[in-house]
Amino acid sequence: MVGYRSIQANKQMLEYHYDGTFMGLLSAIFDAFNRKEYPDVILRPDGQRLLFATTHTVETNDSQAQRVLNGIERIGGKPTCEQLFHAFLSMSPDMEILLLDYTRELFFRKRPIMADLGNKTVLQVHKLDRKVLREAHRSVMFIRFERAADGMYFAPFAPKYDVLPLVIGHFKHRFTDQHWIIYDTSRDYGFFFDGKRVEQISIDNPSFSKDSGKLKEGLEYENEDQYQELWREYFRSIAIAERKNPTLQRNFMPKRFWKYLTEKRI
Amino acid sequence: MHFDYAQCKTGCFLLLMNLQEKIGILSAAAKYDVSCSSSGSERANQPGGIGNAAKAGICHSFADDGRCISLLKILYTNHCIYDCAYCVNRRSNDIQRATFTVKELVDLTIGFYRRNYIEGLFLSSGVIKNPDFTMERITRIARELRLIQKFNGYIHLKAIPGASQELVREAGLYADRLSVNIEIPSESNLKMLAPEKNYPSVLSPMSFIKEGIVQYKEERKIFRKSPLFAPAGQSTQLIIGATPDSDKQILTLASGLYGQQNLKRVYYSGYNPTNLYDSRLPAISVPPLKRENRLYQSDWLMRFYQFTVDEIVNDEHPDLELAIDPKLSYALRNPHLFPIDVNSADHHMLLRIPGVGPKSAKMILAARRFRKLNSEHLRKIGVVMKRAQFFITCHELPSHTIQELKPDRVRSILTMDLRKKTLPNALQLSLW
Numbered sequence: 001m002v003g004y005r006s007i008q009a010n011k012q013m014l015e016y017h018y019d020g021t022f023m024g025l026l027s028a029i030f031d032a033f034n035r036k037e038y039p040d041v042i043l044r045p046d047g048q049r050l051l052f053a054t055t056h057t058v059e060t061n062d063s064q065a066q067r068v069l070n071g072i073e074r075i076g077g078k079p080t081c082e083q084l085f086h087a088f089l090s091m092s093p094d095m096e097i098l099l100l101d102y103t104r105e106l107f108f109r110k111r112p113i114m115a116d117l118g119n120k121t122v123l124q125v126h127k128l129d130r131k132v133l134r135e136a137h138r139s140v141m142f143i144r145f146e147r148a149a150d151g152m153y154f155a156p157f158a159p160k161y162d163v164l165p166l167v168i169g170h171f172k173h174r175f176t177d178q179h180w181i182i183y184d185t186s187r188d189y190g191f192f193f194d195g196k197r198v199e200q201i202s203i204d205n206p207s208f209s210k211d212s213g214k215l216k217e218g219l220e221y222e223n224e225d226q227y228q229e230l231w232r233e234y235f236r237s238i239a240i241a242e243r244k245n246p247t248l249q250r251n252f253m254p255k256r257f258w259k260y261l262t263e264k265r266i
Numbered sequence: 267m268h269f270d271y272a273q274c275k276t277g278c279f280l281l282l283m284n285l286q287e288k289i290g291i292l293s294a295a296a297k298y299d300v301s302c303s304s305s306g307s308e309r310a311n312q313p314g315g316i317g318n319a320a321k322a323g324i325c326h327s328f329a330d331d332g333r334c335i336s337l338l339k340i341l342y343t344n345h346c347i348y349d350c351a352y353c354v355n356r357r358s359n360d361i362q363r364a365t366f367t368v369k370e371l372v373d374l375t376i377g378f379y380r381r382n383y384i385e386g387l388f389l390s391s392g393v394i395k396n397p398d399f400t401m402e403r404i405t406r407i408a409r410e411l412r413l414i415q416k417f418n419g420y421i422h423l424k425a426i427p428g429a430s431q432e433l434v435r436e437a438g439l440y441a442d443r444l445s446v447n448i449e450i451p452s453e454s455n456l457k458m459l460a461p462e463k464n465y466p467s468v469l470s471p472m473s474f475i476k477e478g479i480v481q482y483k484e485e486r487k488i489f490r491k492s493p494l495f496a497p498a499g500q501s502t503q504l505i506i507g508a509t510p511d512s513d514k515q516i517l518t519l520a521s522g523l524y525g526q527q528n529l530k531r532v533y534y535s536g537y538n539p540t541n542l543y544d545s546r547l548p549a550i551s552v553p554p555l556k557r558e559n560r561l562y563q564s565d566w567l568m569r570f571y572q573f574t575v576d577e578i579v580n581d582e583h584p585d586l587e588l589a590i591d592p593k594l595s596y597a598l599r600n601p602h603l604f605p606i607d608v609n610s611a612d613h614h615m616l617l618r619i620p621g622v623g624p625k626s627a628k629m630i631l632a633a634r635r636f637r638k639l640n641s642e643h644l645r646k647i648g649v650v651m652k653r654a655q656f657f658i659t660c661h662e663l664p665s666h667t668i669q670e671l672k673p674d675r676v677r678s679i680l681t682m683d684l685r686k687k688t689l690p691n692a693l694q695l696s697l698w
Contacts, residue, residue, distance in 0.1 A: 074631045115632035120644045141326055153380065172310055174318050178380060227377050233286050234378075237294040237340060239329035242538060244554060248332025252325070262383065263327055 013040045015053040019060050019098075021046035022088050025096055028058040029103050033068075042096035072103060076112045083114065087128035097122055136163040140170055142257045143182060146214065146228075147221035148173050153180040156213035156260050162187055172198055185210055203233035213260040228262050235263040289374070291364045295344040295355055296390055297527070299447070299503060300535045303383035304336040304420040306498030307442035317379055317386070317419035317520040319442055319498075324385050329381075337388035338378055342366055344405055346392030350460035352449065352508045352537065353542045355392045359541065361486050368403070372410050379419050386420030386442070393426060401429035401437065408440035420498075425475060434471055435495075438478050443498040443530070451516045455509035459546055475500050476527050499530035506561060507554040510536035510549060514584040517564055519642060521575035524568065534561045560586040569594060570624050571617045589681055594620045597657055598673040604657045605667040609638050621654030653680060 016031070016039040018024040028042050041050060042058075073081050084099055092098075101121045106113055116122045138159070145153035153175070157164070164184050168191050171182060175193070181201070183190030189202045208215050258264040293297045305323030325334040343365035344355045354361070375387045389407060393400045404423055411417040424443040425434050438444055446468050450456040453465045475496060482495035501525060504516060520532040536558035539550055564586060567573035571593070578592050579585070587595045597604060597620050606615050610631055616627040629647045633639060638661035656668045656676045668676050 009522065015317070022675035064369045094459055113636075115629075116636040117629050117647055118639055121647055137324075137407060142323055143382050147381070155382070170320075175316065176311055177314060177316055227381065230289055231378060231381070231383050232373065233289050234293050234338065234340075235327065235329065235335070238297050238335060239331045240297055241331075242623045243333075243555065244333040245332035246330065249330060250327045252328040252332065252334070261327070262381070 007143060008188045013050050013053040015039065015050050015055045016042040016058055016096075017047075017055060018042060018044065018058040022058065022085060023062055023065040024058060024060040025088060025099065026068045028096070029100050030061070030068050031056065031058055032066040033107075039097075039100075042090075042100065044096075068103065068132060068237075072106060075106055075110055080112060080114055083125060083129045084168075085141070086132040087125045087169075089163060089166075089250050090128040091133045091161065092128060095128065132163060133166075135159050135161050136166040138257070139167050142253070142261060143171075144260060144262045145180060145214075146262075147220050147224050148215055149221050151179060151221075153178050154208065154215060155180065155181060155182045156185050156208060156210075158186040158256075158260070159184065160256075163190055164191065168198055185213070211259065212265055232263050268369060280472045281456055285370060285374075285493065288364045288366060288370070289340070292341045292366065293339065296339050296341045296388075297393075298341065298354065298535060299388075299390060300333070300423070300533045301388065301445065301501055302334045302339065303443075303501075303531060304338045304346050304422075307420060308531060309418050309442060309494070311418050311496065312343060315418050316376065317414035317417055319385070319418070319420045321693070322361055323420075326384055337420060338384045339388040340366075340371070340388070340390075342371065342389060342391035342400075342407065343394055344392045345394050347395070348460065348462050350449075350463065351541060351546050352459055352505055354540045356541065368410060371407050372415060375419075376415055376417060377447055379417070384419075385419075386422070388422040390424040391426070397426045397428035398430050398433060401426045401433040405433055405437045405440070408437060409413055412440045413625050422498075425471045427463065427471060429471065431471075431474055434474055435478060438475060438495045439493055441496050442494075443501060444475050444496045445501045446475070447503045448519075449503065449505050450509055451504050451511040451519050452509065455511060457668050458508065468605075472500065472502070472527055479528070487630040500527070501529060501531035501533060501536055506536050506548060506558050507550065510577075511559065512584040513557075513564075513586045514579040514581075515578050515674070516561065517568075517575050520565060521568060532565060533566070534558050557586070560588060560592060564592045567596075572614050582622060590677070591620075593618070594653065597668070598677055600683065601668045601673050605659045605669065606657060606660050608644065608660045609634050619649075619654055619657050620648035621652065621657070623648075656680075 016028050018028045025042065030040075032039060039056070039182075040053070041047070043049065046113070072084065084102065087095060087099060087238060098121060100127050105121055113119065113122050114126075115141060117126060139157055143155045143157050145155045147153055162184070164182060165200055168182070171180065172193060177195070181190055181192045183203065189200060192199050192201045207219055287346075290316040294361070302325070303321070303323050306319065307319040307323045309319040323336060325336045327335040329335055342546065343363070345363050345365060346355045346357050346362070348355075349356045351674060371387075371389070375384075378384045379386065389404055391400050391404055404426070408421050408423055411421065421441045422443040422445065423437050425437060425444050425446045427446060434444070448468050450459055456463060456465065478495045481498060482492065485492035504519070506516065516534070523529045523532055536553035536555055537548075537550070538553045541547060542549070554561045567578055568575060573596070573606050577596060586592055590598075602620065606619055608616065608619075613631060615625060616622055616630055618623065622630070626648045628641065630644070630649075633643065640661045641655070642653060644654065655665060656671065658659065659667065
């Protein structure tokens with residue numbers, strides 16, 4: 001890949017623009033194949049533009065995107081598709097080119113390459129996949145519900161990556177007899193479960209504080225404070241003072257989660 | 267806190283204490299039980315029910331000591347008729363005592379669960395009146411959770427030594443995991459520290475649970491809907507450093523428990539100095555954390571690295587080295603096995619390389635089908651090359667391995683490295 005790029009260095013740089021969605025990126029990959037060219041960057045709407053580059057704006061086309069996805073699945077199987085989607089969610093700076101490289105490699109070699117961890121592209125996708133799954137697992141661990149007066153359980157959360165869609169199924173299976181909202185405060189959207197199905201929502205006039213995640217005064221269930229206090233009491237007394245280890249605690253439970261954690265927020 | 271109304275009928279004694287104080291007392295009393303795992307069960311939710319169990323287990327928080335909080339780990343009561351020397355709850359200790367009502371514990375579990383604080387309940391207890399009476403209370407709480415509240419989250423129950431088989435069987439129907447704590451690694455020392463207890467009273471419920479699990483697994487093969495019996499298996503705990511038992515004794519016992527009793531987990535709990543007035547106990551001021559850590563590492567070697575117990579400890583090496591981990595210690599004692607060629611060695615041998623874990627071993631096996639691996643590949647895959655370099659050859663010019671350097675030199679290089687890491691910053695700077 002490096003050689004290929006250096007040849008292009010003499011030419012004008014080529015810049016793709018896409019809409020920032022997974023289907024959009026797959027469409028960009030389709031275009032690259034279709035136009036037989038190799039873009040230097042594939043930019044999402046908020047990306048940093050190059051100077052003096054030729055640009056091509058990718059039209060998101062679901063059927064073309066689907067063709068790419070089908071091709072990936074035919075050779076690499078479902079796990080490869082999932083891995084690429086997770087890597088996409090990481091939104092790491094060079095993720096788009098990485099996924100393009102991966103797809104080219106996959107189509108060129110015509111066999112699953114997921115396990116070829118001696119290959120840089122494959123290893124990097126593998127690592128991004130792990131990072132995103134880890135964040136997804138952390139949301140399963142650290143999401144905290146607060147009960148509102150109307151019986152709704154509300155959980156604000158601010159994951160590093162857009163992982164809520166990956167974990168909603170878990171909550172749907174677990175909490176079937178309560179209504180709940182899990183809300184991503186950094187991306188400003190969330191999911192609402194009404195006892196039957198899950199719906200994607202966004203809240204215009206939040207009735208909670210974005211800093212602490214706490215519901216506004218008067219909206220809470222009357223015993224909510226007591227439950228939270230009981231939990232904090234438990235949290236305090238289960239620790240063995242002689243073995244205090246704040247570093248270990250932070251390794252497992254990074255500080256960025258604390259603001260919404262019942263037992264840690266002030 | 268105004269929870270007292272719920273207790274009016276149960277008597278004036280309980281009226282004096284509110285729920286928060288009870289939680290404080292009864293979770294502090296349970297904190298020395300180190301088990302926290304919520305894994306091994308896939309109990310599904312039912313229509314109209316609440317909760318399910320995740321096969322891999324989920325930690326929900328980490329306490330100030332860095333230990334995972336997965337379950338509401340708590341005692342039903344810290345009253346106890348026994349007087350075990352190593353236990354904070356022994357009857358001769360003058361401490362505040364408390365007992366939950368069934369309703370309190372059930373409400374607490376459900377309330378915490380609905381807020382995603384916990385995976386479920388880990389219920390243990392001091393022994394009141396007699397083992398059967400206590401076991402009946404514990405079972406009643408689990409029954410109420412399962413049958414009335416339709417709670418399908420994780421439940422870990424203690425089987426009380428000496429309780430009747432009928433009660434333990436019923437507990438197994440509700441619990442995902444059952445455990446009986448052995449606590450003291452040898453019978454003679456148990457006699458000394460807890461004269462009212464004996465090994466048979468611990469081992470017989472353990473065998474009974476094992477049979478129950480085996481039987482349940484057989485039935486499941488025939489009838490898919492046969493009732494669950496402790497699907498996440500059973501575990502136990504050993505206290506480390508309260509008695510002069512050697513690591514060999516401890517690990518041999520653990521190995522036997524994994525083998526014959528089919529245990530899922532053995533936990534090791536470094537003895538936390540309590541009851542210092544008791545002259546039968548060693549006079550130490552801090553728990554033996556390093557030793558505990560080495561024992562866990564050895565336990566992992568037995569469960570995930572295909573080591574046998576006598577490869578880790580034996581008559582020449584009855585105790586684990588504290589300065590280096592047991593796997594490195596094994597490698598240094600057996601230099602003839604190394605260096606291992608990562609491009610051809612089998613899984614079993616890959617797992618013996620210090621710096622290679624089960625994950626990286628798997629990745630090596632997968633990746634080397636595509637190309638020969640060199641040290642750069644290995645490093646990126648996640649092999650700790652700092653340690654592994656002395657024990658491997660790969661697709662590269664030969665380097666200095668344990669064969670050229672000799673074990674003593676490797677040891678000093680690796681332990682020097684460790685020491686550097688623990689030097690305080692100020693000292694490191696002044697060396698400049």
